[in-house]
Amino acid sequence: MLVVAGMLALLCAIAVLHPFLRRDPPGDAETDSDNAAGYAELESMLDSIQTLQLEHQIGNIPEDTFREHLQTYRLEAASLLRRIDESRVPDPEQDLERQVLLARLASNGVNGTWLVCAGCGEQLMGHGEACPVCGQSQSTTARRTEGARRVEEGEGGEDPLAGLRREAGTTPLDDSEE
Amino acid sequence: MLNARRSSIFPVALATAFAAVTLLALVAFPSTGFAQDGSLPSSGPPTGSYNEDEAQGIDRMLMCPVCPAESIDQAQVELARQMQQKVRELLAEGYTRQEVLDYFEERYGPKVLAAPPKTGAHIWAWVLPIGSVLLGTGAGLVILRSMKRPSAARQTVQEQGDEDLQPYLEEVDRGLAFDDPATAAGSSPPPEEPNG
């Protein structure tokens, strides 16, 4: 038994000492956590917009408040993007990160619930009876955004960025509410 | 506007008032609802007549003196059973709930009560937590109110005027698939409509 314990101790010692003995010292493990936090914030802003849409859709928020808040989020997201850009050092991993996020922004037409008015092409946010711009009734004529259509028809396929994104170590455990 | 603001505090105030009133009501009228429907047949010991529900209510208010942190209702020792029996005898003799509790307190000391009386030095056991809770909740609400500032609108206007932001805004808009942000998201915050 003591032999087993001794071997275990030895194994641990080797593993612990190994980093010091390696010829090529491990690369600088530090990543720019400020930027990562910025991206996390951008992600949660996406969630906020999605929640806002949902609340509006359910009817907890009236149209004008919805628009006002959407506008605020829009501006906040923009200034956040700018802040990230300004503090950014070129880094392919982060470019990838940004691409994923922007792509997510784009697909945030959220899960197909964003509609485009068939009459005038206006992006519709709510599900009122008529388009606020041209007055066309949407329930029968609205078509889905391209993104939503692709999602539904399965054209998107496996997310090619997901794997890379995981490697970049940025998959948060989740991003969720309550 | 005034109406909207006043009404916005209403549910908060309601919740607080609700909590405070029920809290006070419960303390002022202890042990409401802990007795049972009195219409049930009693199958207790055959001494006189007494209200079994009242007896069970008293059981829950007496601690078993030889058990750690159990009432005589819960404890599975002989003394607890004997004390339950005694409670019923006393009730049958016409003792009131308070008199029964006094009977046991006289013999075992105040430790036998599951909750101390709301008199004398023990009033602190009740008053201090209620006071702290009300004080804490009040302080929390005051702090919350102090956090409230009509900042959102100001910030929006300010950032809107920022020319440098424009490309990023477009990037976001394109991401959100607004062809024309001015019409889709509303370029200026619309005036708040009167309540209703």
Next chain:
Amino acid sequence: MADLGAMCVWIALALASYGAVGSVLGKMRGSSELVVSAQRASHLTVLALTVATLSLVTLFINRDFEVAYVAAHSDIAMEDYFTWVAFYAGNEGSLLYIAFVLSIMAAVAVWRAPAATQETLPYTNGVLMVVLTFFLAVIGFMANPFDKLPFIPLDGEGINPLLTHFGMFFHPPALMAGLIAASIPLAFVLGSLVGGKTSDQWLDAARVWGIISWALLACGLLLGSWWAYTILGWGGYWFWDPVENAALMPWLGLTAFIHSVMVQKRRGMFRMWNIVLINVAFGLALYGMFMNRGGSVPSVHSFGESTLGWIFLLFLAVGVIVPFAVFFWRYNKLKSDRDLDSMLSREAAFLINNLLLLAIAFVTLWGTVYPLLSQLFIGEEITLARPFYDQMNGPIFLALIFLMGVGPLLPWRQATWAAVRRSLLVPSIAAVAVIVVLMTVGIWKPYALAGFALAAMVTTGVLQDWARGAGSTAKARGENYAAAFVHLVWGNRPRYGGYIVHLAVVMVALGVVGTSFFNIQRDVALAPGESVTVRDYEVRYLGTTEEFKGNRTEYLSRFEVHKNGEFAYLMEPGRHFYPSFNMASTRAAIHSTPVEDLYLVTSENMADGSVGVRILVNPLIWWMWVAGPVMVAGTLIALWPQPARIPVRAPSLLTVPGPRPQTTGPGPA
């Protein structure tokens, strides 16, 4: 085996202390080799502690009574599958279990840490390893489960009979794991603060681990109640025992935290408050461990006397003071980004919810320390037991459920009174309807009415929200309602997972109200053949069989239950008498339906074959046990990771950075 286990504890102690010192020093000195090496050491504690744990399990299975811990907590008659329970039946094994769980959780937390925390991760790891080092040092120096006796006893003392119950397989491990898991969110917060990252870097990790810890505690509490209900033999499930309170308080703190942290995530507000909350929750978890592992208050849970009181008190002091000191050190950098828009908003509701939860925690804490206070100031040791907590916490719980009904109907930032009225209309009608119906059937108890009305309000509110969401989704996607509902929930997992948990809370509330205000209890002595009628149940006692089994005598009594004059079913409550402990454990017979439980437990077996039996009719308690799985399901849905959504190619967006030419063509649509 014992030597191997003991060696592994020492190896783990060396690794953990090296991990703690190495992480922090390496980070401070900028030596990435040291940081990597310390990280490895930290991960290797899992290996060492796995071997130690397996050694103890093997010792139990072999009934190696030379080991004092095995001799004290098992005997030859014990079934092998109770090894798992015997493992943590005493302090030494519990501490090893806690250390083992902590090492695994710490490794997973560090391994899966979000990018935002990477830079300060060595500090986080350092904090976790300090906690682990503490536990391992206590095991090594003060409470080693591998210590040997100077002689080999023929048989062990046996496992505490109260522990030989199915619920015991999950209740203590879930509680202990939940308590120790509270250290992980704290470690992320502390790590970020120490490293000077005073923004939201720690947010996601702290939130997820906060929820995990919360869910573990919730399961532990529910299972504990179920254990008490089925085995303690008095028909109740919760009696504000000091040790139950010790687990309830950190759960309350964590409930406040996981709500409030959403405000920070969505709105960048309450940052300081959240740090305070996680400090409080961790402090309460340490207080819970102090009470469990060597507290100064008597409790039915005091299974073993402990000499660890001092060391856990010291740990509690350090664990409360250091995080607060770090918080005050970084205080000036922690301002919130934004202000509150309106008092009528989700943010405000969350804050009030926090205050109510902390109020309950405070009242409970007050109740647990009052015996000491009264001894100090009045000179009499006064217990505050169930009537105190019922009267004080009951109303606050009702207020909390009320808020649970209103809060989710409020949108973020700002709600209009009109919209809230519209959302509250149906739930209010439901609440009033429930009150009217109950009053017409003759129920006038104010607390019961309030409880049922609030339950109806929360349920209708949640269902209404689901119906509206599913309706609009169905319309938008052209799907049927069922598919739309699934899409809705799956697309907004955190939100709807949370609602499911709310429904589970309502179910618990139903059980509590039902049993507190409407239960019927009869204690009777019956000779064979005699019967007693309790409401519409006629319970006839048939007889008792007696069987001697090694360490205990098992009495099994048979009762025939007639309902409304017709034979309904047989019930067989048992009672096991353990001579070596001079105590009996009961096995209640419970016939459970969603409407009510018929609960039979024998309290005494007399020589002439008659029994003392307690008969209870407990309405609605069924819902409380069903709430457990629902709560777990809700938590899992809320925590299920959201994958990156399928990207739509929008090439113009991918050239970064810098200003982009104005596009006039069609957007991605």
Next chain:
Amino acid sequence: MGKRGWILLGTAVPVLALLALLTWASVKSGGVPGGFGVNTEFGQVEVLSDTPRDFSLETLDSEQLVLSQLRGKVVMLDFWSSWCPPCRAEAPVLSQVYAEYDGKSVEFIGISIWDRKDAVLSHVDEYSVPYPNGIDGDGRIAIDYGVTGIPEKFFIDSDGRVVKRFVGPMNAGRLRSILDELLADHAKGASG
């Protein structure tokens, strides 16, 4: 004082107070908390009411023993149980001391609680207990005296007041000194 100072104060004071309280409690209990059972207090405990509650006890010899009829004697009430090891341990001591005080104005009464009759009989037989014993089957007397553990003893002086109460077993020396003290008081009262 700034906002930070106030928060610091508001946090530090309750936290430190709580820690101080817990430290005090641990010091008091010597770091070992009260475990199972409440009789952590051994030895002399406070007498809650000095008026003895009268009772009538049916002794094992089927005689009625009424406490108030023993007025004028020093009485020791002993609550015990046959399954309680300390009670068994002190049984010979009690019998011996009782014999020593034979002829003096001293009476012992043994009251068996939480027990079975056959076990009580065999216990009395085994230790040849000379003083009257009875079984308090429904715990009436024990509850009247607020007994919280066994063995527990009450000393009643010749004036009919409960003067001392002891929890836990007692050795012969201690028992003698108490009885002597009470008898001396009695003599003083009688002479004076």
